[in-house]
Amino acid sequence: MEIGYRPIGIIHSPFTEIEGMPIQPTGASGIRGSVEVFPEFAEGLKDLDGFSHVILLYHFHQVREVKLVVTPFMDPQPRGVFATRAPKRPNPIGLSIVKLLSIEQNVLRVENVDILDGTPLLDIKPYVPEFDHHPADRVGWLARAKGQVRRQKSDSRFR
């Protein structure tokens, strides 16, 4: 079964190279970018401006291979890819929760962007604490890395 999607827009950010990028929105505090939704989908943005945060789903378009076990940025141990947010996934879908500053016609101004410039956008969903906040009490191998994500930058390993 092959599932076919088409980009609904393009994400613009200051990051034109993978190396040196923040690895999560948490590490991209204050970084601004924009989300250009193709005009034919702009009608779907109605009412989105009422939300302070949005979930962006996008295609990691520079990923060229799949790795089921990866060594993440914040840990020296190899980990199963589904226990990480690394890009080299069987279906390379990225997820970032960003702050929504404004919407003008088909362009969203956003903040806390950890996404490569030119990334194809797949979907936008409103971020709703009632759906999306969970009392997660165990974060596995990431427990030891707490706080590190604010400083850690990308290198070339997931290109």
Place this chain on the structure above:
Amino acid sequence: MEIGYRPIGIIHSPFTEIEGMPIQPTGASGIRGSVEVFPEFAEGLKDLDGFSHVILLYHFHQVREVKLVVTPFMDPQPRGVFATRAPKRPNPIGLSIVKLLSIEQNVLRVENVDILDGTPLLDIKPYVPEFDHHPADRVGWLARAKGQVRRQKSDSRFR
């Protein structure tokens, strides 16, 4: 640009019909299901058992049309589809955050499942509060619907 993905597994749940389903994991409290990851991807599950919650991305496989403006379950007003979590999206990708109970080989036992039985799985990511909790102070049209998601059930409108 066409992006091709392949399911990495299948989600099993008690919900064999769209009508009467919970509309978010918040409304599926205690409902158990399982996530069968195809054996060829099982190696990627290593270390995931350390996390209490996981993000499931999946394909809304019963969606047959796209609607840019929808009338959501919790509101009588038509809303832009990107301001809702409704399934009839240009790229019908679903997102649910579920509680992870256990992993045995290639099968995850999960709780708070609001997903149709037989849904193709696209990706699993660990849920990490440091990445995924955000101080969202505005939830648009959903502000008036707060709490309603626990009671609201699906009907056939998004089939």
